[in-house]
Amino acid sequence: MTHRQRLAWLSEHGFVAEDRGIVHATLGTCSLVTGERQGDAESLWLAARDGSALVHTSSLPAMTWEELQVWIEAKPEAKKSLAAQRNLSGDD
Numbered sequence: 001m002t003h004r005q006r007l008a009w010l011s012e013h014g015f016v017a018e019d020r021g022i023v024h025a026t027l028g029t030c031s032l033v034t035g036e037r038q039g040d041a042e043s044l045w046l047a048a049r050d051g052s053a054l055v056h057t058s059s060l061p062a063m064t065w066e067e068l069q070v071w072i073e074a075k076p077e078a079k080k081s082l083a084a085q086r087n088l089s090g091d092d
Contacts, residue, residue: 003048
């Protein structure tokens with residue numbers, strides 16, 4: 001998938017590339033992308049070479065393109081369900 005295709009996918013999910021061609025120390029040449037995820041404003045660096053990403057507003061490590069897609073598409077209910085399952089099995 002090309003960088004342009006990744007930006008198009010992000011656009012379909014409510015994210016917009018604010019700036020392109022920024023050189024990030026960890027990711028290399030990137031686009032600054034902003035949008036909303038689960039009601040919260042988010043901004044991230046998206047690497048042009050491979051789609052890896054680093055989210056500004058969290059302490060998450062750099063993610064692969066596939067991890068970023070899962071992170072963007074994650075539903076709050078899924079997280080609540082997982083927490084409930086852990087409580088039922090005694091895993092805290």
